[in-house]
Amino acid sequence: MEDYAAKVPLPDAFLQFLEANGLDPSIYTAIDSTPRYIRLKPGFEACIEDVEAEVKCKLDKLEWLPAFYSLPPHVQIAGSRAYRQGKIYGIDAASGAAVMALNLSPGDHVLDLCAAPGAKLCMILDLLGDSGSVTGVDVARHRLAACRTMLQKYMLGDRCRLFLFLADFILTLNHYQTGKSGLEERVDVFKEWTSRRPWKERKRANKSGTAQLVSRSHPPELIYYGQHSGVVGLTKEELFKTLSDNEIANHGYDKVLVDAECTHDGSIKHIQKFEHWGWRTLQHRVLDAERTDDLHTLQATESSHQRFQTAKSWRVPRLQHLQVPFTSLTVAQNEKVVEQFLKGNRNAELTEIDASRNWPCKGGCIPKTWRFDPLTSQTSGLFVAKFTKISSKEEDYH
Numbered sequence: 029m030e031d032y033a034a035k036v037p038l039p040d041a042f043l044q045f046l047e048a049n050g051l052d053p054s055i056y057t058a059i060d061s062t063p064r065y066i067r068l069k070p071g072f073e074a075c076i077e078d079v080e081a082e083v084k085c086k087l088d089k090l091e092w093l094p095a096f097y098s099l100p101p102h103v104q105i106a107g108s109r110a111y112r113q114g115k116i117y118g119i120d121a122a123s124g125a126a127v128m129a130l131n132l133s134p135g136d137h138v139l140d141l142c143a144a145p146g147a148k149l150c151m152i153l154d155l156l157g158d159s160g161s162v163t164g165v166d167v168a169r170h171r172l173a174a175c176r177t178m179l180q181k182y183m184l185g186d187r188c189r190l191f192l193f194l195a196d197f198i199l200t201l202n203h204y205q206t207g208k209s210g211l212e213e214r215v216d217v218f219k220e221w222t223s224r225r226p227w228k229e230r231k232r233a234n235k236s237g238t239a240q241l242v243s244r245s246h247p248p249e250l251i252y253y254g255q256h257s258g259v260v261g262l263t264k265e266e267l268f269k270t271l272s273d274n275e276i277a278n279h280g281y282d283k284v285l286v287d288a289e290c291t292h293d294g295s296i297k298h299i300q301k302f303e304h305w306g307w308r309t310l311q312h313r314v315l316d317a318e319r320t321d322d323l324h325t326l327q328a329t330e331s332s333h334q335r336f337q338t339a340k341s342w343r344v345p346r347l348q349h350l351q352v353p354f355t356s357l358t359v360a361q362n363e364k365v366v367e368q369f370l371k372g373n374r375n376a377e378l379t380e381i382d383a384s385r386n387w388p389c390k391g392g393c394i395p396k397t398w399r400f401d402p403l404t405s406q407t408s409g410l411f412v413a414k415f416t417k418i419s420s421k422e423e424d425y426h
């Protein structure tokens with residue numbers, strides 16, 4: 029450990045955390061050389077040379093991840109015209125890999141739990157193009173607001189809806205309800221989305237409080253919906269209704285992404301922020317056992333489907349894949365959560381990720397799981413696992 033202390037600008041407490049979690053501190057020795065990544069918005073392939081001219085460096089196309097380019101770590105893209113005009117995204121390649129693992133097909137309806145600020149959500153919408161839908165759920169109002177801004181900037185809002193709530197929220201929306209004749213006359217029908225909400229609605233929102241983080245007692249709040257997201261024309265009762273098991277068959281999602289909160293110890297960018305925040309706060313923000321336990325519970329809860337949002341999502345016959353990327357590299361927050369999920373869901377199995385054949389990363393401690401560690405992958409750290417439902421009719425409803 030002492031050897032690394034010299035090479036790696038990390039405090040002892042963090043090195044001890046890594047050791048306690050069986051993580052090799054050498055993965056952080058790439059801190060200074062890990063590139064930045066951008067993703068090109070579909071349709072803007074021709075502008076890559078303009079971007080290169082603007083940021084004054086050559087962009088390297090990633091062989092293993094479509095539309096992704098790497099650039100030197102010191103290059104800033106936020107001030108570039110291409111970024112401001114919504115032609116490129118700043119998103120880490122490992123996050124892009126997690127989205128590719130969903131193996132999206134045209135028309136898929138995707139549930140993105142813990143969606144904000146929305147880098148993966150935007151990529152999913154780009155890949156779906158003019159089909160399917162994405163439902164993003166997050167517990168943080170301010171992060172969802174950033175997500176909505178991103179949707180608008182990249183013109184991706186048409187088939188998306190965002191809900192402020194806990195990830196165990198059950199959404200029972202039928203994705204494409206059309207031809208709902210007569211509903212237009214009803215007072216409380218969702219009209220085309222507008223940022224200027226009617227006075228009555230604002231009053232109601234004020235009453236329910238404007239906390240940045242919602243609690244379990246907070247009712248689900250629709251933060252944004254697009255014209256073709258399936259919301260327009262519904263009443264609140266229809267949007268939030270509870271379905272019986274039989275009805276669930278016609279609702280639900282094809283794929284679910286659970287990008288739950290974790291300690292972010294895999295993220296170099298996150299760890300580097302402590303240079304500014306002060307290493308002393310690392311202990312409180314990342315390492316405290318109490319917080320780590322909470323996060324473990326959160327992930328386990330979300331992934332093991334004790335909470336019914338994910339449970340219902342898992343049970344809907346349409347669901348094919350549940351995809352879990354975690355920005356931690358500890359076994360407790362990854363493999364242990366996977367094991368717990370499999371134990372609690374006999375109709376779930378870990379599935380091979382087609383795209384992983386070309387990924388520059390290592391296998392996890394459980395077969396078919398993957399670990400992007402910063403040194404091997406030259407990306408931010410990420411753990412990825414994908415579950416598929418074994419389609420046994422009796423098991424679907426247990």
Ligand SMILES: C[S@@+](CC[C@H](N)C(=O)[O-])C[C@H]1O[C@@H](n2cnc3c(N)ncnc32)[C@H](O)[C@@H]1O
Pocket residue numbers: 123141142143144145146147148149165166167168171193194195196287288289290326355
């Ligand atoms: C790793 S970040 C998600 C990043 C996001 N998927 C993206 O690609 O930009 C984790 C998110 O989980 C949210 N979160 C934490 N606990 C939650 C819960 N119980 N229900 C819903 N969201 C939660 C946080 O607000 C945070 O935005």
